[in-house]
Amino acid sequence: MNANLIRHAVHLAAILGLYLSGAMLIPAFVDLYYGHPDWQVFAVTAFMTGAISSTTFMATRSGPPPFSKKFGFLVVNVLWLVFSIVGAIPLWLSSVNLDFAQAFFESVSAVTTTGSTVIVGLDDAPPGLLLWRSLLSWLGGIGIVVLGLFIIPYLRVGGMSFFKMESSDTGDKPFARLASFGRAFLVIYVSITLLCAISYGVLGMSRFDAVNHAMTTVATGGFSTHDASFGYFASIPLFWASTFFMALCSLPFSILIVLFVRGRLDALRDPQIIVFLGYLTAFSVAVATYHRLANGVEFHLALTHAFFNVTSLLSTTGYASEDYSLWGPFVVMVAFICTFIGGCSGSTAGGMKAYRFVVLFNAIRSALNKLVYPNAIYAVRYGKNTVDADVQRAILLFFITYILLWVFGSLVMGALGYDFITAVSSVITCLSNVGPGLGSLVGPAGNFATFEDAELYLLSLLMLLGRLEVLTVLVVLTPVFWRQ
Amino acid sequence: MNANLIRHAVHLAAILGLYLSGAMLIPAFVDLYYGHPDWQVFAVTAFMTGAISSTTFMATRSGPPPFSKKFGFLVVNVLWLVFSIVGAIPLWLSSVNLDFAQAFFESVSAVTTTGSTVIVGLDDAPPGLLLWRSLLSWLGGIGIVVLGLFIIPYLRVGGMSFFKMESSDTGDKPFARLASFGRAFLVIYVSITLLCAISYGVLGMSRFDAVNHAMTTVATGGFSTHDASFGYFASIPLFWASTFFMALCSLPFSILIVLFVRGRLDALRDPQIIVFLGYLTAFSVAVATYHRLANGVEFHLALTHAFFNVTSLLSTTGYASEDYSLWGPFVVMVAFICTFIGGCSGSTAGGMKAYRFVVLFNAIRSALNKLVYPNAIYAVRYGKNTVDADVQRAILLFFITYILLWVFGSLVMGALGYDFITAVSSVITCLSNVGPGLGSLVGPAGNFATFEDAELYLLSLLMLLGRLEVLTVLVVLTPVFWRQ
Numbered sequence: 001m002n003a004n005l006i007r008h009a010v011h012l013a014a015i016l017g018l019y020l021s022g023a024m025l026i027p028a029f030v031d032l033y034y035g036h037p038d039w040q041v042f043a044v045t046a047f048m049t050g051a052i053s054s055t056t057f058m059a060t061r062s063g064p065p066p067f068s069k070k071f072g073f074l075v076v077n078v079l080w081l082v083f084s085i086v087g088a089i090p091l092w093l094s095s096v097n098l099d100f101a102q103a104f105f106e107s108v109s110a111v112t113t114t115g116s117t118v119i120v121g122l123d124d125a126p127p128g129l130l131l132w133r134s135l136l137s138w139l140g141g142i143g144i145v146v147l148g149l150f151i152i153p154y155l156r157v158g159g160m161s162f163f164k165m166e167s168s169d170t171g172d173k174p175f176a177r178l179a180s181f182g183r184a185f186l187v188i189y190v191s192i193t194l195l196c197a198i199s200y201g202v203l204g205m206s207r208f209d210a211v212n213h214a215m216t217t218v219a220t221g222g223f224s225t226h227d228a229s230f231g232y233f234a235s236i237p238l239f240w241a242s243t244f245f246m247a248l249c250s251l252p253f254s255i256l257i258v259l260f261v262r263g264r265l266d267a268l269r270d271p272q273i274i275v276f277l278g279y280l281t282a283f284s285v286a287v288a289t290y291h292r293l294a295n296g297v298e299f300h301l302a303l304t305h306a307f308f309n310v311t312s313l314l315s316t317t318g319y320a321s322e323d324y325s326l327w328g329p330f331v332v333m334v335a336f337i338c339t340f341i342g343g344c345s346g347s348t349a350g351g352m353k354a355y356r357f358v359v360l361f362n363a364i365r366s367a368l369n370k371l372v373y374p375n376a377i378y379a380v381r382y383g384k385n386t387v388d389a390d391v392q393r394a395i396l397l398f399f400i401t402y403i404l405l406w407v408f409g410s411l412v413m414g415a416l417g418y419d420f421i422t423a424v425s426s427v428i429t430c431l432s433n434v435g436p437g438l439g440s441l442v443g444p445a446g447n448f449a450t451f452e453d454a455e456l457y458l459l460s461l462l463m464l465l466g467r468l469e470v471l472t473v474l475v476v477l478t479p480v481f482w483r484q
Numbered sequence: 485m486n487a488n489l490i491r492h493a494v495h496l497a498a499i500l501g502l503y504l505s506g507a508m509l510i511p512a513f514v515d516l517y518y519g520h521p522d523w524q525v526f527a528v529t530a531f532m533t534g535a536i537s538s539t540t541f542m543a544t545r546s547g548p549p550p551f552s553k554k555f556g557f558l559v560v561n562v563l564w565l566v567f568s569i570v571g572a573i574p575l576w577l578s579s580v581n582l583d584f585a586q587a588f589f590e591s592v593s594a595v596t597t598t599g600s601t602v603i604v605g606l607d608d609a610p611p612g613l614l615l616w617r618s619l620l621s622w623l624g625g626i627g628i629v630v631l632g633l634f635i636i637p638y639l640r641v642g643g644m645s646f647f648k649m650e651s652s653d654t655g656d657k658p659f660a661r662l663a664s665f666g667r668a669f670l671v672i673y674v675s676i677t678l679l680c681a682i683s684y685g686v687l688g689m690s691r692f693d694a695v696n697h698a699m700t701t702v703a704t705g706g707f708s709t710h711d712a713s714f715g716y717f718a719s720i721p722l723f724w725a726s727t728f729f730m731a732l733c734s735l736p737f738s739i740l741i742v743l744f745v746r747g748r749l750d751a752l753r754d755p756q757i758i759v760f761l762g763y764l765t766a767f768s769v770a771v772a773t774y775h776r777l778a779n780g781v782e783f784h785l786a787l788t789h790a791f792f793n794v795t796s797l798l799s800t801t802g803y804a805s806e807d808y809s810l811w812g813p814f815v816v817m818v819a820f821i822c823t824f825i826g827g828c829s830g831s832t833a834g835g836m837k838a839y840r841f842v843v844l845f846n847a848i849r850s851a852l853n854k855l856v857y858p859n860a861i862y863a864v865r866y867g868k869n870t871v872d873a874d875v876q877r878a879i880l881l882f883f884i885t886y887i888l889l890w891v892f893g894s895l896v897m898g899a900l901g902y903d904f905i906t907a908v909s910s911v912i913t914c915l916s917n918v919g920p921g922l923g924s925l926v927g928p929a930g931n932f933a934t935f936e937d938a939e940l941y942l943l944s945l946l947m948l949l950g951r952l953e954v955l956t957v958l959v960v961l962t963p964v965f966w967r968q
């Protein structure tokens with residue numbers, strides 16, 4: 001039984017491999033265009049990946065896959081693992097000197113849209129390699145939205161069942177509607193990316209930089225083509241353009257579809273959108289005010305940098321306009337807290353996510369009321385809907401499991417000799433798929449180049465755990481899952 | 485209606501005031517015995533407190549109190565506030581130079597059995613003042629156990645309803661049984677204190693030090709009579725004696741009663757005791773091993789100091805044998821994590837508490853199993869009992885509310901200019917009623933003397949929140965509570 005499930009999962013992974021081998025031709029052509037010898041690495045890897053994938057595809061062909069929740073969990077994990085490994089191969093073989101653990105970390109960081117890097121000297125890195133990182137991020141972003149809109153809700157992970165398409169959305173032909181919904185998403189995702197690239201180009205980026213940054217902005221990935229990250233451009237209009245697109249891509253794509261396809265502006269009155277934009281504004285204004293008062297920065301500059309960096313952290317993009325950890329202890333604390341929170345579900349953003357906070361605060365309020373008036377009925381609401389007890393519990397458990405993973409990860413990093421702030425911030429920045437942490441090593445001015453192989457594998461696992469809503473990965477690691 | 489509730493609550497507070505005015509005579513006599521002029525402060529304060537309390541007692545006398553959950557919450561808050569304020573008065577008026585905010589902080593720290601201090605120069609402080617701090621801690625310990633065994637479970641706060649006496653325990657005369665249970669507790673509490681004081685005396689402490697440290701050990705308070713804390717004594721037998729008594733008083737007193745009164749050793753096979761002793765041993769051995777390897781300390785010394793300091797943190801006592809934050813990053817991380825965890829419910833220990841972790845881990849396991857096999861039934865168990873959905877939710881909400889308070893507190897401390905590690909550790913050490921934090925300011929070698937008044941009030945509020953299981957205080961701060 002398990003063998004059959006694995007066979008089918010590998011079959012689907014082979015299809016993914018075929019797509020990826022095709023995608024590798026893009027950086028191959030780019031390196032060829034710019035005259036960089038690394039085009040051969042991409043061409044050879046594309047050929048190898050294509051050959052292995054098609055052989056595997058043939059070898060594992062059989063009847064229709066056995067749909068079950070168990071199969072769903074298995075497929076999600078296998079696909080993301082294969083995605084990461086295949087993505088790592090050209091990075092490993094390229095002229096930039098990475099060992100496999102580093103290439104794997106970089107690839108996981110890309111496909112999970114984390115954006116932490118082990119590469120120093122991005123400004124002089126081969127263009128094909130830079131594009132491959134951005135492309136992996138961009139494709140990872142698609143994978144995450146598809147997962148968040150179509151798969152995780154049906155697997156009932158972390159209270160996401162709440163966002164299952166309602167019958168009114170899917171009509172009487174659910175699969176046909178899902179397919180048209182999927183097409184609409186792709187059109188919007190590509191359109192926003194183009195719009196973002198054009199904006200960046202018009203506002204002064206080179207064509208190559210504009211395309212790369214547009215891809216990692218829309219995916220809220222945060223990879224840059226410069227060691228100084230987005231701060232390299234030092235342009236206020238560019239900062240605001242990026243802030244807009246980072247925030248936009250932290251909103252649920254299901255709502256963006258309703259907004260752009262049906263033109264319904266009222267779709268934005270979603271509880272998690274209101275809460276997300278609310279805390280984004282609150283943190284940004286607080287940081288700007290503090291930056292103005294503590295460091296005497298002009299208010300319009302303080303506001304620009306505050307909105308840019310806070311949006312970058314909350315959208316889990318991870319760009320930095322400058323080293324905000326030097327602005328003062330309050331900003332360090334805000335950055336640390338923002339690294340946990342994240343954006344909306346059904347977007348490319350990571351973190352704990354806004355809708356869970358909506359449910360959490362309503363649950364706390366209901367519990368306090370119930371303590372005083374035990375016989376009164378206080379429903380926990382999400383907008384107009386009542387959140388049932390099972391979903392509430394799933395959401396509460398998600399929060400705690402998330403925190404526990406952070407605690408265990410930090411403990412291990414502490415045992416490996418990292419100081420307190422590096423340990424706690426490197427673990428949460430990976431788990432939340434943000435990118436930068438705090439401290440001299442992994443802060444906005446640092447990177448992960450000095451980490452040992454074992455540490456990189458641990459952090460890679462954390463990125464995958466966070467990206468797949470934690471429980472999707474944990475469940476596959478339980479013995480019960482593999483019982484016949 | 486509310487006015488009537490407040491009147492009855494104040495009446496009970498007046499009774500507490502009378503007891504406290506009596507207790508003040510003890511440090512008065514001690515100062516008189518040691519020939520310290522502060523005896524007058526205690527004598528005058530005792531007289532004033534007695535006079536005000538008896539007047540208030542008379543003025544608020546009326547029919548029997550209106551038993552309701554609302555009244556219960558109000559009484560608990562009023563009693564602890566009055567306890568803190570009355571305890572602060574002699575500290576404020578004494579020859580040690582404290583302003584009221586400092587005296588209030590010191591008193592809250594005592595009655596909540598936290599043990600953080602703003603006094604520098606304990607070795608030369610007046611004996612009456614030292615004894616008053618220890619006595620407040622010791623009385624606070626009684627208050628906490630009574631609260632945890634008899635009141636909080638009935639108020640259904642944070643999943644504690646689980647520990648309501650079962651009908652088999654209380655028989656058909658619940659109040660009579662509760663009274664005899666209460667007497668048994670007092671006898672055991674006093675006996676353990678005496679035993680602890682005698683052990684300390686036999687092992688080399690002066691009589692005064694032995695009495696003071698016994699009181700703050702049994703209350704898991706952690707106030708010392710020396711700036712160097714327990715490390716002043718530098719005696720391995722004393723460290724182990726203290727480790728034993730700290731761990732003992734972190735166990736549920738309901739179980740200690742069954743153990744000592746009925747002689748039933750099997751009572752120790754309680755899930756939360758097993759889990760508490762389990763993580764205590766695991767952390768201690770890990771720290772000892774690390775200390776041995778990283779700092780080359782002889783293993784038996786490493787083991788002694790590891791067990792002493794880890795037990796001190798987990799029991800939320802807060803003694804330090806030396807500055808363990810210098811042992812290395814792993815120990816800093818362990819100390820930080822231990823500050824959250826705490827001991828068993830129904831003991832004098834604070835923190836999140838072991839039984840909640842028992843339920844949490846079973847809830848996570850059940851949730852993971854349910855993800856794969858949605859139709860199977862996986863009950864969440866605590867020992868032989870099934871934990872119902874409401875209690876599970878209360879426990880999960882407790883964890884998250886606790887974390888949120890820590891986050892908000894840290895944010896405020898960051899805004900007030902404290903560095904990351906001082907901010908996050910001072911807030912959690914107050915919330916968990918542990919005592920020492922991390923960093924040069926509030927670490928095991930530091931104290932809270934340099935904090936501003938507003939900061940001391942904030943930290944005092946956190947200590948009270950933590951001590952009263954968070955929701956007991958929060959509920960009184962909601963508008964719904966005061967609605968007629």
Ligand SMILES: [K+]
Binds near residue numbers: 115
């Ligand atoms: K990111």
Ligand SMILES: [K+]
Binds near residue numbers: 598599705706917918
């Ligand atoms: K304590």
